[in-house]
Structures are given as C-alpha cells and as structure tokens.
Amino acid sequence: MTTQEVPTSQQPLNTETGAAIYSPAILKLYNFGVLGLSNRYLWECPTETVLLPFFKEHLGLKHLDVGVGTGYYLANANLTPSHQIGLLDLNENSLRTAAAQVKQAKVSTFMRDVMLPLAEPADTGFDSISLFYVLHCLPGTIDQKETAIANLIRYLKKDGVLYGATILGDEAAHNPIGRLALKLYNQKGIMHNLADTLDGLQRMLERQFQSVQIRRHNKVALFVARN
Numbered sequence: 105m106t107t108q109e110v111p112t113s114q115q116p117l118n119t120e121t122g123a124a125i126y127s128p129a130i131l132k133l134y135n136f137g138v139l140g141l142s143n144r145y146l147w148e149c150p151t152e153t154v155l156l157p158f159f160k161e162h163l164g165l166k167h168l169d170v171g172v173g174t175g176y177y178l179a180n181a182n183l184t185p186s187h188q189i190g191l192l193d194l195n196e197n198s199l200r201t202a203a204a205q206v207k208q209a210k211v212s213t214f215m216r217d218v219m220l221p222l223a224e225p226a227d228t229g230f231d232s233i234s235l236f237y238v239l240h241c242l243p244g245t246i247d248q249k250e251t252a253i254a255n256l257i258r259y260l261k262k263d264g265v266l267y268g269a270t271i272l273g274d275e276a277a278h279n280p281i282g283r284l285a286l287k288l289y290n291q292k293g294i295m296h297n298l299a300d301t302l303d304g305l306q307r308m309l310e311r312q313f314q315s316v317q318i319r320r321h322n323k324v325a326l327f328v329a330r331n
C-alpha cells in the first residue's frame with residue numbers, strides 16, 4: 105500500500121481546545137492525575153506496567169515524540185547521549201516542560217499543529233515517532249485524524265515506526281467513572297473521541313502504512329505502524 109494524501113480543502117478543524125488545557129499548573133498535576141490515577145482507574149491501562157514498556161519497546165535512536173505533555177515517557181526511557189530527540193507539540197508549556205526532562209540526549213523542539221499541513225519538516229529521517237494520547241485530543245472523526253498521520257509520515261525514515269496509544273470512545277464499554285470523565289472531557293473539547301473505534305483506527309492507519317498492529321488494553325488502543 106502506498107502513502108496517501110489526505111484532502112486538505114475542507115474547513116480546518118479547531119485544534120486549540122485539545123492543546124490549550126495544558127497550562128503550567130495542569131502540567132504539574134498531570135503525572136499524578138492522568139498518568140497515575142486516570143490511566144489506572146478510568147481507562148484501566150496502567151502507565152508503568154503497560155504504556156511505559158510499550159513506549160520503550162519501539163523507541164529508536166532518532167526519535168520524535170508528538171504531543172509531549174510532561175515528557176514523562178522520555179524521562180523514564182533510559183535515554184543515552186546517542187539518542188537524538190525531537191519534541192513536537194502545539195503547546196509551548198508542554199514543549200518547555202518535556203524538554204527539561206530530556207537531560208541525557210540532544211533535543212530539538214517543534215511548535216506545530218499536527219493537524220495542519222506541516223511545512224517542510226524541520227528535520228526528517230526519524231527512526232521512530234510516538235503519538236501517545238494525542239489522537240483522542242484531536243478534533244473530528246477518526247478518518248479526519250488521518251491528516252495528522254499523513255503529516256507525520258514525512259518525518260519518518262523509510263523503514264521507521266510510528267506507534268502510540270489512544271483512548272477509545274463509547275465502544276470501549278467504559279466503567280461508570282470513565283464514562284463520566286469521557287463525556288465531560290468531550291463536552292469541554294479536551295477530548296474528541298466518543299466515536300473513535302478500534303476498527304476505525306485500524307482502517308485509517310492501514311491507508312497510510314503497509315503493516316499495522318493494534319491491540320487493546322481495556323479502554324486504550326495501542327498501535328504500531330510501519331511501511
């Protein structure tokens with residue numbers, strides 16, 4: 105399968121609310137609140153035993169982290185001076201917080217909206233790109249989120265890997281507290297994922313990559329895609 109262009113002629117979607125929430129104060133609470141409590145009790149996909157090992161498994165020497173949050177995964181990925189790390193995010197607070205976590209490796213930051221046709225990538229040839237908890241923040245249907253994937257492919261080396269995790273929508277049969285949080289976050293525009301499904305994600309990624317592996321850990325889809 106060949107990489108496909110995604111039409112960009114429609115009205116741009118509003119991506120602001122999915123990124124604006126990450127103020128310095130929210131980022132201070134993020135590791136405990138989201139990575140600690142929410143991942144365990146709401147989405148039932150623990151950070152330390154599921155998501156962090158998955159992050160480390162596919163991390164290449166030249167790696168681009170997209171939607172960086174606090175930089176928790178990079179901070180705990182045993183980076184070495186041989187690693188070259190790119191950080192891409194729409195939010196300056198996230199970029200600054202995450203960059204401060206990457207002490208052992210070379211770091212470049214890119215303040216970009218993954219949903220906008222990216223200008224010529226500032227850097228290319230990444231061995232790996234991680235996209236953890238970003239797709240559920242992006243507006244639109246899972247098919248519209250393909251724009252982000254098509255944009256990021258240009259950063260990836262020919263045999264590189266794009267991998268990530270995203271919280272599924274209603275189809276995941278959320279527990280009562282998860283259902284409440286999902287509804288609230290979608291109402292506020294922090295998440296846009298009520299209709300995101302595992303099959304929809306698989307089909308969307310398969311339009312851009314030859315090989316796609318997806319597994320589900322409770323309410324979270326974990327995907328690995330390569331050409």
Ligand SMILES: C[S@@+](CC[C@H](N)C(=O)[O-])C[C@H]1O[C@@H](n2cnc3c(N)ncnc32)[C@H](O)[C@@H]1O
Nearest residue numbers: 119122123171173193194195198217218236237
């Ligand atoms: C839920 S946090 C995820 C942080 C981290 N990857 C994790 O899993 O803990 C989402 C991150 O994606 C960024 N983000 C949201 N929408 C974006 C967009 N359209 N373009 C680039 N970054 C975006 C936010 O600013 C934030 O840093």
